[in-house]
Amino acid sequence: xxxxxVMRAIxxxxxxxxxxxxxxxxxxALRFTAWTKYAGIAAAAVLVVGIGIFVLxxxxxxxxxEPPQTAPSAPTTxxxxxxxxxxxLAQAVxxxxxxxxxxxAVKASGIKMSVPDSVGGFxxxxxxxIFGDLIDVTYLNGSGEDEYVIRKAKGTDDPSGxxxxxxxxxxxxxxDYKVTMKGNGGKISLAVWTDGTYAYSVMAVNSGIxxxxxxxIIKNVK
Amino acid sequence: xxxxxxxxxxxxxxxxxxAETDIKYGRYCLTVANNILRSSEDSEECKNDTYMKTWNMIxxxxxxxLRAFLGRIARNLALDMYEKMHRRKRDINSTEAIxxxxxxxxxxxxxxxxxxxxxxxxxxxxxxxxGTLPExxxxxxxxxxxxxxxxxxxxxxxxxGKSKVKMSLLRTREKLREYLExxxxxx
Numbered sequence: 001x002x003x004x005x006v007m008r009a010i011x012x013x014x015x016x017x018x019x020x021x022x023x024x025x026x027x028x029a030l031r032f033t034a035w036t037k038y039a040g041i042a043a044a045a046v047l048v049v050g051i052g053i054f055v056l057x058x059x060x061x062x063x064x065x066e067p068p069q070t071a072p073s074a075p076t077t078x079x080x081x082x083x084x085x086x087x088x089l090a091q092a093v094x095x096x097x098x099x100x101x102x103x104x105a106v107k108a109s110g111i112k113m114s115v116p117d118s119v120g121g122f123x124x125x126x127x128x129x130i131f132g133d134l135i136d137v138t139y140l141n142g143s144g145e146d147e148y149v150i151r152k153a154k155g156t157d158d159p160s161g162x163x164x165x166x167x168x169x170x171x172x173x174x175x176d177y178k179v180t181m182k183g184n185g186g187k188i189s190l191a192v193w194t195d196g197t198y199a200y201s202v203m204a205v206n207s208g209i210x211x212x213x214x215x216x217i218i219k220n221v222k
Numbered sequence: 223x224x225x226x227x228x229x230x231x232x233x234x235x236x237x238x239x240x241a242e243t244d245i246k247y248g249r250y251c252l253t254v255a256n257n258i259l260r261s262s263e264d265s266e267e268c269k270n271d272t273y274m275k276t277w278n279m280i281x282x283x284x285x286x287x288l289r290a291f292l293g294r295i296a297r298n299l300a301l302d303m304y305e306k307m308h309r310r311k312r313d314i315n316s317t318e319a320i321x322x323x324x325x326x327x328x329x330x331x332x333x334x335x336x337x338x339x340x341x342x343x344x345x346x347x348x349x350x351x352x353g354t355l356p357e358x359x360x361x362x363x364x365x366x367x368x369x370x371x372x373x374x375x376x377x378x379x380x381x382x383g384k385s386k387v388k389m390s391l392l393r394t395r396e397k398l399r400e401y402l403e404x405x406x407x408x409x
């Protein structure tokens with residue numbers, strides 16, 4: 001089959017082209033992640049993976065699985081040698097786990113959540129769980145870019161991961177909650193609140209919205 | 223661990239070479255395989271086969287670029303597996319779509335080419351062609367046809383719209399077909 005011949009031939013392109021197009025491990029822009037909060041967990045996860053690999057490796061050596069004939073039989077490493085250097089986080093762990101539906105993300109994280117079907121007229125969305133304790137629902141525009149991000153996380157810390165400096169900050173009562181709203185030029189770009197057990201955030205990524213529009217979204221996030 | 227140190231472990235026939243490779247490049251190999259196979263179980267098998275093949279190849283081989291070396295092996299093994307599965311009529315639509323797209327770059331058999339070119343000529347021509355492309359177009363092309371990435375993934379990763387990615391791929395395929403024809407390469 002000729003297409004397969006072309007596909008195989010493409011396999012032999014120069015290394016520099018393979019490198020420059022290598023997929024990034026993270027699935028979205030860093031500025032939207034509460035990176036500092038999760039960096040410690042990521043390092044721990046790397047260590048667990050490292051130890052897991054080491055244990056598997058040891059199992060192989062003690063004959064739990066028969067080693068391949070070409071492999072050497074004498075063990076030569078120790079645990080400290082295997083884990084003495086923490087690998088690049090970006091290469092080893094992706095904090096995002098994507099799900100087809102919100103229901104699946106709820107099941108995976110154990111966090112109950114409901115969000116509007118449509119935000120700002122956008123219905124296409126991507127649902128992720130970040131390190132098991134934060135659900136991120138991102139509404140995408142027609143070009144597949146992020147428009148609105150709604151998050152819910154265990155705890156009371158701001159889960160938005162939005163560290164932009166905004167000119168205006170105010171508190172507003174929406175239903176039973178006291179919501180902190182931030183934005184520029186009278187518009188709201190970020191809203192954050194907590195019910196004491198969970199923290200919530202709504203972010204308008206590309207342009208701010210009115211307070212009334214933001215309140216309408218907040219009322220439909222549970 | 224540095225790539226040079228990992229390669230030294232292979233040369234020393236030290237089995238931890240495989241564990242270190244897995245820590246550093248395991249996810250990379252899985253991504254390359256899974257983009258073609260779309261099955262985590264098969265990709266896992268492909269990844270493990272990649273390590274065995276690497277173990278058997280180094281030494282005598284001493285790769286300059288370990289990541290690309292592993293990726294190339296994983297990709298070839300995944301394509302082998304894909305072909306085997308395809309014969310068993312298993313459903314791997316996304317890779318089929320990529321192959322359909324590549325059919326567009328095959329020069330018209332009626333065009334003025336003298337003979338079917340050998341593999342090395344075809345490889346050389348594709349490599350030379352990539353060097354003529356602007357960086358963005360080249361990265362999009364390689365992500366689609368080397369890494370077998372989906373249009374959605376590519377758009378998200380590079381921050382382009384999906385339509386821009388599709389348009390770029392279409393133009394690059396067209397240019398590649400013209401380039402192969404102008405070089406007298408037949409597939």
